[in-house]
Amino acid sequence: MGFWLRVSKIDRRILFLLMGFAIVLPLLHPLGLPFSVEKSVQDIYDQIEALPPGARVLLSADYDAASMPEIHPFTISALRHLFRKKAHVVIMTLWYAGPPMVQDALDIAKKEFPDLKEGVDYDYLGFKEGKQIVMLGMGQSIRSLFPTDARGIALDDIPLMHDLDKLEQFDLMVNPSSGSPGTREWVQYAQSRYHMKIVAANTAVQAADMIAYYGSRQILGLAGGMPGAAQYEKLTGVAGTATAGLDVLNIGHLLIIAFVIVGNIAYFVTRKRSA
Amino acid sequence: MSTAEIVGTWLAAFFTLAILSFLYKDNPLYKFAEHVFVGVSAGYQLVRQTFDVAWPNLLQPLWGGLHRDVDTLKAHPQWAFYSIPLAFGLLMFARLWKPIAHLSRWPMSYIVGAFAGTSIIGAASADLVIQVQSSMVNLRGTGPWTLIDNPFSLALSTFGLVCALIYFFFSKEHKGALGVVARIGVYFMMVSFGGSFGFTVMGRLSLAVGRAQSLLVRTPLNPHAPWPALVGVVVVTALIVIWERKISPPSAGEG
Missing domain, CATH: 3.40.50 (Rossmann fold)
Incomplete structure (x- = not known):
């Protein structure tokens, strides 16, 4: 099975686990990423x-x-x-x-x-x-x-x-x-x-x-x-808690964007091969 | 910190992890937590509605009226009006008995009618008139240019509004120039839906962050963090392993 095919069939629980790490790690070790006021x-x-x-x-x-x-x-x-x-x-x-x-x-x-x-x-x-x-x-x-x-x-x-x-x-x-x-x-x-x-x-x-x-x-x-x-x-x-949570949101969003990009590449590559 | 609060903290950690165990697979622990949540929510709502709504707004005035003398009641005849909501409230229970179940439609009709009437006024004034007014913008902008208030953004917004509205114009087939404009309107709406979905993702992630904070961050309400969470992980994992072995015992070759 090719790499992209394996990616497209990845167990969703692995994604949950990765998201869990993305939430827990920045909470335990805050990064203090900057943010501006709208x-x-x-x-x-x-x-x-x-x-x-x-x-x-x-x-x-x-x-x-x-x-x-x-x-x-x-x-x-x-x-x-x-x-x-x-x-x-x-x-x-x-x-x-x-x-x-x-x-x-x-x-x-x-x-x-x-x-x-x-x-x-x-x-x-x-x-x-x-x-x-x-x-x-x-x-x-x-x-x-x-x-x-x-x-x-x-x-x-x-x-x-x-x-x-x-x-x-x-x-x-x-x-x-x-x-x-x-x-x-x-x-x-x-x-x-x-x-x-x-x-x-x-x-x-x-x-x-x-x-x-x-x-x-x-x-x-x-x-x-x-x-x-x-x-x-x-x-x-x-x-307060919202400021502390913002690091986690940033990391979590980056991870979701990565999921979306990788998922789409896997979808198009595997579709092209199956065609 | 009282004993009740300490127990509450440990229970909160356990139930949070029990609910999260659904991410692994549906299991009895998740079902248990779900049922407890539904039961507690229903009980809480019943108590709140009884003591914060029914008692002060209906039962207390009626009860007070029953204990007044006739002259006082004659002087304050509005007391009798409370019998109308009481009767309507009791009629809601009529649906439990089939021969008179249709009577429950009366109070329901009143509620639907009252809310529909008030909603129409609010929606017409705030969502229709003022929103239409605010869509008629000065394309040059009104003050110092900002990300939203500048000629390009305002022109783009107006163009998108017109295209999206044309998509909902069904009296002519969407072909030719009309079709192109309607198609552009669809693209604008797709961008809008994408923005809404992005907000939704952020909202759900925020809720996960909130639970993680309550489990892992030491606060006056959770001075023992992260121990309740760690113990909870061990207990929940152990219970799920026991359940899995029970429903599918390991074969003879496995240890």
Whole structure:
């Protein structure tokens, strides 16, 4: 059997093994490959950087553990950045598996800011079922959808929420999202109807669709996948898991490109010989 | 770190490796992990939906109403409206009993109608009108030239848009000049699909990186890394070897 024929019939488990090495080795021995910041990610940073102290920001963490490696580092960096800018952050989630994500991100981001007070500097409203119906409802009255926050305290008793009851009162919305309901729905219902300023971080799969919204300025910044999160970590000056994972992504992509090239050569060579 | 967290870390390592064992071949360990995952997900969702959705939005107001005096209820007649979603919710279970199964279509119709109605408005305003507006660009660019905002990129984008739209024009056979333009439109769409596929590959690889980080990198949540992963590899491999020997015992000539 010729070399190319053997290549074309290679056991797929060998490819899995090679990919395993490509993932594990750079993690154990980081290469620190350089990367630059895209304009769409820089735009998110600039939007938050331009906020005055006390600006009201809504952060809807619409993702779950399945997309944690891509989205979660961004949520942590964004919260850290918002707390640094002394913004007043209202946090919520439209995903039933989102609450543990929010709690973990808050726990990590708050460590640097021991003086932060829940209900004054930030508040977590919790999870709400209803998808876009919730967005439309929040445009009319946040209290009608969230009578209490996640702790069970009535919104009227929370200083941060005293005169805050409609989506249009927020200066900015940050939307880490990995599907539906997520950025698409926030654009359709909150941006188009209430003219909210939205910046988003999406999974790589979703980001391909959201680029159109960024191009039309319906969202003002976009971080796509793990590279987007790594770029945001770079801008905020705190390297996290996304930055550490970028080496692995680079090596992994090179390996996949090599697989595609070798596989195609093997296909064409063996087809020519069999003909 | 509590005992529960330590046990959780070891279990996470074991289940991750059990799921990854599918890359070798389908096996009972993978099936076990898959079933546990489905069960835990369903249980988690049930608890969340009950205590975060059904209780505060429906059951609590109804329960509170039952314990109020008649005068209070008369003053707040909206309490009675909660019986409508309750009835619709109960009708969803009608499909479990064949003679009244058709009644489950009522709440389903309401849900489909409500979501379709709201979706049409959102899609029309955000995806149609504004996207069409944004496709009508100034070909000279609007500011300092960037990778996207420059005359060449904008002209290429507009040309691709027109060609792709012509591909979806079916009232005339795609022959001659129309056929050439439609073919160019297909090429533009293929480039777009290639870009989407590239993003998908990156997304899947990112998930693998996330799991590898959780197994191998020492963090406050996984202070014993990479030991849970290494022990997990040994245990999973041993179990798969035992299973393989059980389903196909070595022949007499083999050791």
